[in-house]
Amino acid sequence: MGYGIKIRVRGEYALFTRPEMKVERVSYDIITPSAARGIIEAVYWKPAIRWVIDKIHVLNGIEFTNIRRNEVSEKASESEARRRMNGATDPFYLSATDARQQRAALVLKNVDYIIEAHFKLTDKAGAEDTVEKHYNIILRRLRKGQHFHAPCLGTREFGAKVELIEDDAPMPPSPLGNLELGWMLDIIKNRDKMYA
Numbered sequence: 001m002g003y004g005i006k007i008r009v010r011g012e013y014a015l016f017t018r019p020e021m022k023v024e025r026v027s028y029d030i031i032t033p034s035a036a037r038g039i040i041e042a043v044y045w046k047p048a049i050r051w052v053i054d055k056i057h058v059l060n061g062i063e064f065t066n067i068r069r070n071e072v073s074e075k076a077s078e079s080e081a082r083r084r085m086n087g088a089t090d091p092f093y094l095s096a097t098d099a100r101q102q103r104a105a106l107v108l109k110n111v112d113y114i115i116e117a118h119f120k121l122t123d124k125a126g127a128e129d130t131v132e133k134h135y136n137i138i139l140r141r142l143r144k145g146q147h148f149h150a151p152c153l154g155t156r157e158f159g160a161k162v163e164l165i166e167d168d169a170p171m172p173p174s175p176l177g178n179l180e181l182g183w184m185l186d187i188i189k190n191r192d193k194m195y196a
Helices: 033-041 077-084 130-146
Strands: 005-014 049-058 064-072 100-121 163-164
Touching: 005 033, 005 130, 033 049, 033 064, 033 100, 033 130, 033 163, 100 130
Parallel strands: none
Antiparallel strands: 005 100, 005 163, 049 100, 064 100
């Protein structure tokens, strides 16, 4: 019995930001492996396991659209928050009206992916952590539509619909075939500590 999963991820819009674009946000052509891992971790994440993305199947053609988004130009500072926690009484807020900036974004439209992934036990796994246990939990959560936080397609405003593809379900064909998309950044935090 294999312990991999296949999920179908769909959404109206997606934004997987290219790091080389500075001010205006421009999406990669498809979902990044780190974004795919983030979607699965939104459904089920534990320190005892590490998700590995095996394949990403693109089910819809790559289609872009331009949108304008409102963003704020500053962040609430940690030092100001600590001052309020230590007794300061002056107001603490970030005025979105005063700090608003409108930015253009080139986003993906009508995205539909199948993500194949498996997990490995990490060094944080205890004696009670078995592969079978975690596999059954992720299957149950996917079948019931449960998640720890809302899965999204790159940014929070672009929500993702996630559903399990059962083992006997046929794989829909991809309109793209094997397409060379160039280089893509895959961010893995604390690689040495987490994956030893």
